[in-house]
Amino acid sequence: MAQTPIRVLIVDDHGIVRKGTRALLERIPDFTVVGEASNGKEAVMQAAALQPDVILMDLMMPEMDGIEAIGLITASQPDSRILALTSFAADDKVFPAIKAGALGYMLKDADPEDLIRAIRQVYRGEPSLHPSIARKVLQELGRPHTPSPAPGPDPLTERELEVLQLVAKGLSNQQMAQQLTVAEVTIRTHVSNILSKLHLANRVQATLYALREGLTTLENDAE
Numbered sequence: 001m002a003q004t005p006i007r008v009l010i011v012d013d014h015g016i017v018r019k020g021t022r023a024l025l026e027r028i029p030d031f032t033v034v035g036e037a038s039n040g041k042e043a044v045m046q047a048a049a050l051q052p053d054v055i056l057m058d059l060m061m062p063e064m065d066g067i068e069a070i071g072l073i074t075a076s077q078p079d080s081r082i083l084a085l086t087s088f089a090a091d092d093k094v095f096p097a098i099k100a101g102a103l104g105y106m107l108k109d110a111d112p113e114d115l116i117r118a119i120r121q122v123y124r125g126e127p128s129l130h131p132s133i134a135r136k137v138l139q140e141l142g143r144p145h146t147p148s149p150a151p152g153p154d155p156l157t158e159r160e161l162e163v164l165q166l167v168a169k170g171l172s173n174q175q176m177a178q179q180l181t182v183a184e185v186t187i188r189t190h191v192s193n194i195l196s197k198l199h200l201a202n203r204v205q206a207t208l209y210a211l212r213e214g215l216t217t218l219e220n221d222a223e
């Protein structure tokens with residue numbers, strides 16, 4: 001049976017970037033580009049109309065920027081999988097993108113293979129976070145006005161802490177299940193419990209929480 005293609009919406013205010021990204025993705029057999037948008041307003045409308053699997057979202061755009069668009073899309077479509085794109089690792093919009101609900105963060109000068117890998121990760125519901133962007137986010141998280149989320153009344157169990165560390169290393173549910181010798185449905189339950197207890201929105205926020213709390217390091221992720 002043929003694999004169902006990953007349906008991608010490309011959002012960027014530069015036509016040459018959109019066309020170049022489309023040309024790249026259309027060479028991949030399991031990808032299909034379902035639409036393009038040149039600003040955040042168009043992105044919100046296209047996301048609602050097309051229901052793409054993954055949205056590539058530029059952060060700096062006229063009329064409505066990517067941050068506002070991410071917030072509006074995730075508010076109406078909580079299961080949306082958005083990969084934010086930024087030109088600079090020091091872009092101060094990266095941290096707000098996390099709070100808005102994006103699941104991945106890529107630099108525009110990344111290798112094509114890295115972008116393709118990130119789209120597949122986000123499609124599977126896994127975080128995709130460039131190390132230099134992670135460092136920027138950690139710096140922002142360390143400031144007084146951005147405290148880390150306070151855990152709920154129920155502390156994480158020993159197994160949940162173990163799963164959180166594996167999530168932070170970028171392992172898929174299948175990989176975690178194999179490593180811990182449990183069923184994938186058990187892993188999904190653990191991840192859901194972790195997010196609920198820590199009041200986090202998605203796995204990328206869980207990754208950043210683990211980094212800040214010293215449960216893992218960027219060096220470990222790079223291995």
